[in-house]
Amino acid sequence: MSDLDGYLLAHCTPADEVLRDLAEETRAKYPGDAEMQISHDEGELLTMLVRLTGVSSAVEVGTFTGYSSICIARGLRDGGRLLCCDVSGEWTGIARSYWARAGLGDRIELRLAPAIETVRALDGSPAIDFAFVDADKTGYPDYYDELVPRLRPGGLMVFDNVLRGGRVLAPRDAADRVVAGLNDRIVTDDRVESVMLPVRDGVTLIRKRG
Numbered sequence: 319m320s321d322l323d324g325y326l327l328a329h330c331t332p333a334d335e336v337l338r339d340l341a342e343e344t345r346a347k348y349p350g351d352a353e354m355q356i357s358h359d360e361g362e363l364l365t366m367l368v369r370l371t372g373v374s375s376a377v378e379v380g381t382f383t384g385y386s387s388i389c390i391a392r393g394l395r396d397g398g399r400l401l402c403c404d405v406s407g408e409w410t411g412i413a414r415s416y417w418a419r420a421g422l423g424d425r426i427e428l429r430l431a432p433a434i435e436t437v438r439a440l441d442g443s444p445a446i447d448f449a450f451v452d453a454d455k456t457g458y459p460d461y462y463d464e465l466v467p468r469l470r471p472g473g474l475m476v477f478d479n480v481l482r483g484g485r486v487l488a489p490r491d492a493a494d495r496v497v498a499g500l501n502d503r504i505v506t507d508d509r510v511e512s513v514m515l516p517v518r519d520g521v522t523l524i525r526k527r528g
Contacts, residue, residue, distance in 0.1 A: 327359055351382075355385050368448055371472075376401070376448040377449045380453030386452065388422060403436045405431065442468065446473055462504070475526075477521065480519075482498070482519070
């Protein structure tokens, strides 16, 4: 971690014991995959966005061990619900245990299946208040196409890893090319307004026009 990364993390609301323990367990059990876990400052951003926009209905595409889902669920309005989409029972088994420990089990529903199938099976009406996408990068365009019509006017969608470590400027593989192409599509889509932020590996905030 660079000095600047440490400074950034030191200047946001600190993680509580639940998030600290989850991050530590994820690093210990999955050292080769732990980078898929969002950073704490990005988690605090998600919580704040959800609280600021009064979210009742949220969808997460890509749950891993549950860090981002806890951050989202904590920001929901009373009675709000988060639908988590993932394919790994092993990873999400850890998530379930931490959801329970955080007292969020009644706010979160997990569906184990290819996320695109789960999203396509949702009601087609615009009822989702918030969506967070952090899954297979080559699937990003499909997630975007399915979620935008289901997002309510004024609803917010967040895509993670939109900079691909800077490789969107000179794509090296299929994932880089797909993300770079979606970035270009979003900025020209008149159904939405968007802003790309240099938070960690880049996040794009997408608001559906009313």
